[in-house]
Amino acid sequence: MNAKSFRLTALDSGRYAELFELPDEELAARGAQRMRADAKPGYPCRVSLEDADPGEEVLLLHHLHHDVKSPYRAAGPIFIRAAAVTATPAVGEVPEMLRARPQSIRAYDREAMMVAAEVVSGDEIPRAIERLFSRDDIAYLHLHNAGPGCFNCRVERAVMSP
Numbered sequence: 001m002n003a004k005s006f007r008l009t010a011l012d013s014g015r016y017a018e019l020f021e022l023p024d025e026e027l028a029a030r031g032a033q034r035m036r037a038d039a040k041p042g043y044p045c046r047v048s049l050e051d052a053d054p055g056e057e058v059l060l061l062h063h064l065h066h067d068v069k070s071p072y073r074a075a076g077p078i079f080i081r082a083a084a085v086t087a088t089p090a091v092g093e094v095p096e097m098l099r100a101r102p103q104s105i106r107a108y109d110r111e112a113m114m115v116a117a118e119v120v121s122g123d124e125i126p127r128a129i130e131r132l133f134s135r136d137d138i139a140y141l142h143l144h145n146a147g148p149g150c151f152n153c154r155v156e157r158a159v160m161s162p
Helices: 017-021 024-029 122-133
Strands: 006-009 033-036 057-066 074-081 103-108 114-120 140-145 151-157
Touching: 006 122, 017 057, 024 033, 057 151, 074 151, 103 122, 114 122, 122 140
Parallel strands: none
Antiparallel strands: 006 151, 033 057, 057 074, 103 114, 103 140, 140 151
């Protein structure tokens, strides 16, 4: 296995587009909040896998990122940029948004049980993914911001052509 044999999966923009049309009161009723980014970095979008620019509209909302039948079912807050387009990183690509922050990498088996975890600096992400995916019992990974613990994206083994 090499560091180029993984692919990061961003959230689909289609899931969130209609939320930007809702009035603030309806967003609040859904546990979401409209905000304006006031710094960069600081508002990491889980759709574009880019930080919002200062002044850009974002939504802060609750997201069920590990919807599984296991004790590791999990949810938490995420930011979504208003004009975000779903990122499709190339095989082995780690976007700057992730490289700029320490990451907690959580490894899950086929039954959605966590079997390993590491905290790494952004530049160590590819090597840590390689190390974890060298284990046959690991089916997929999740990247989280190490400090606040917020979910960033899922990591899958890439299908490599022979």
